Amino acid sequence: MNRTMFTRTISILLAVVAALAPLAAADPASDVLVGEHWYVGELNRSPAMTLHQVVTRHADGRHTSVIDTVMVIRRKMGAQDFKLEIRESQRFGESSSGVVETFRFDHVESGSTISAEGRVEPGRGEPDRAVATVHRLGRTQDVVIPIPAGVKLLSDRVVQAEIARDPITAGAKRTFHGLILMNGQVQLVTSTVTGKGATPDGDWNVEMLADVMPIPIQTVIAKNGELVAMTMSFGPIGISLKRSSGPVPLLGGEVSPTGMVSAKGPAPRSAPENRYRLPATVAVQDDGFSLMAEGVVTVRSRGNRRAPTDAEKKTLLATEAQIEIDDPALRAWVTGLVKTDEAPSATAERLRLAVRSHIGKKDFGVMDGSALETYRSRHGDCTEHANLLAAALRIAGIPARVDVGVVWSADHGAWVGHAWNTAWIDGRWVHLDAAYPGIERSQYLRLGSPGATKGTMAAMVANLSALMGGEVEVLP
Numbered sequence: 001m002n003r004t005m006f007t008r009t010i011s012i013l014l015a016v017v018a019a020l021a022p023l024a025a026a027d028p029a030s031d032v033l034v035g036e037h038w039y040v041g042e043l044n045r046s047p048a049m050t051l052h053q054v055v056t057r058h059a060d061g062r063h064t065s066v067i068d069t070v071m072v073i074r075r076k077m078g079a080q081d082f083k084l085e086i087r088e089s090q091r092f093g094e095s096s097s098g099v100v101e102t103f104r105f106d107h108v109e110s111g112s113t114i115s116a117e118g119r120v121e122p123g124r125g126e127p128d129r130a131v132a133t134v135h136r137l138g139r140t141q142d143v144v145i146p147i148p149a150g151v152k153l154l155s156d157r158v159v160q161a162e163i164a165r166d167p168i169t170a171g172a173k174r175t176f177h178g179l180i181l182m183n184g185q186v187q188l189v190t191s192t193v194t195g196k197g198a199t200p201d202g203d204w205n206v207e208m209l210a211d212v213m214p215i216p217i218q219t220v221i222a223k224n225g226e227l228v229a230m231t232m233s234f235g236p237i238g239i240s241l242k243r244s245s246g247p248v249p250l251l252g253g254e255v256s257p258t259g260m261v262s263a264k265g266p267a268p269r270s271a272p273e274n275r276y277r278l279p280a281t282v283a284v285q286d287d288g289f290s291l292m293a294e295g296v297v298t299v300r301s302r303g304n305r306r307a308p309t310d311a312e313k314k315t316l317l318a319t320e321a322q323i324e325i326d327d328p329a330l331r332a333w334v335t336g337l338v339k340t341d342e343a344p345s346a347t348a349e350r351l352r353l354a355v356r357s358h359i360g361k362k363d364f365g366v367m368d369g370s371a372l373e374t375y376r377s378r379h380g381d382c383t384e385h386a387n388l389l390a391a392a393l394r395i396a397g398i399p400a401r402v403d404v405g406v407v408w409s410a411d412h413g414a415w416v417g418h419a420w421n422t423a424w425i426d427g428r429w430v431h432l433d434a435a436y437p438g439i440e441r442s443q444y445l446r447l448g449s450p451g452a453t454k455g456t457m458a459a460m461v462a463n464l465s466a467l468m469g470g471e472v473e474v475l476p
Helices: 004-020 156-165 310-315 328-337 344-358 371-377 382-395 454-467
Strands: 033-043 046-057 063-077 080-094 100-109 112-121 129-136 139-146 173-182 185-198 204-210 213-221 227-234 237-244 262-264 273-277 290-293 296-300 400-409 414-425 428-432 444-448 471-475
Touching: 033 063, 046 237, 063 156, 100 173, 129 185, 139 185, 156 173, 156 185, 156 204, 156 213, 213 454, 296 444, 328 344, 328 371, 328 382, 344 382, 344 414, 344 428, 371 382, 382 400, 382 414, 400 454, 414 444, 444 454
Parallel strands: 262 471
Antiparallel strands: 033 046, 033 237, 046 063, 063 080, 080 100, 100 112, 112 129, 129 139, 173 185, 185 204, 204 213, 213 227, 227 237, 273 296, 273 471, 290 296, 400 414, 400 444, 414 428
């Protein structure tokens, strides 16, 4: 419990920062090293991030750009102090005009590595496509990312050079496209850059907004095309990046899981129904338990009978990057737990208890373990419980999703970040929590689900961003 929505979002933010960070412009006089730059980042005013950028030009005019990023997050839970480290490396092979031709990503968090490499294939009369192979947990997956007609994947070096050469006037917008490793998948990212005018020094202020992460990134680009600074805010979490002469010791930015959301009014009751008023920008949808009307969210403990569509049900039974239901060992484990003559509701409860028992070590130091990773390691926090239980339910033929939001914790006397599961069983939505059971569903607020698509993830992050630093008011 307590960590899911913050660390998952910061992990994606790290990848977006690396993808959007402009590189030094090429020097025509050099045929080897074009530029090398270090940047240091602060998380909540503590040194927590370094970014190292190197661009090399080859004899044939092509370029290779490498971006290595490290972020350290600290969390205190009682007397324990956890240190979470994320490392991201991006390597792009570019044509002489800056169009991406090859790519490689290496992402390491909590000791787990995800790697992906691939190339961009010309369409030859059809739209181009990026072909990638993703490696994780001893498994490989080949994926194809369609590139819309007319879209070119430009390197950051070229994006930055274009902004410096032809500045975006205040209020004007331009769109750029690239590739990113997000949530264990290689995805096309579309970034909208809005002009904000010139600085007193004559540099250029722009705002960058990626479709995978709807959190504006304020960026300053120098007249010669170099990155000057970046800042972004995620509720009370602030990240800033500026130039440095080299790497610095990373103390780690502390992110407190409690206190991110303020509580107003009495504590929510352990009752069949509770009513809440949230910030106006939080979009709560009907998730089987919640209903919003006139700015007030009513959350019930008993799920409704709004059946999922065939498409939704298919999604809730499918394998995903974090929910690997196709793994033979994981399937065998679940099959051994399921009884053929048992009602689905009894099976779901059996699996919930099995997941809770299987994860023998409740570890707040794990960043975002997938279902298979958790099954093998047998340790983790609420995210790992939710991912593993979602996989177990889907293997058993029960449509299920991972939900992310906040729960009222009487232990902390506060709203805390959490992940849990919702399943469609016997014609009704059913709440399941393997990590932190015993709380009425009416004391949960769902902000979204991670999902496998950019739109699903972006909607969840938008709600998280809108609620962080805000308050939840409990109504009579």
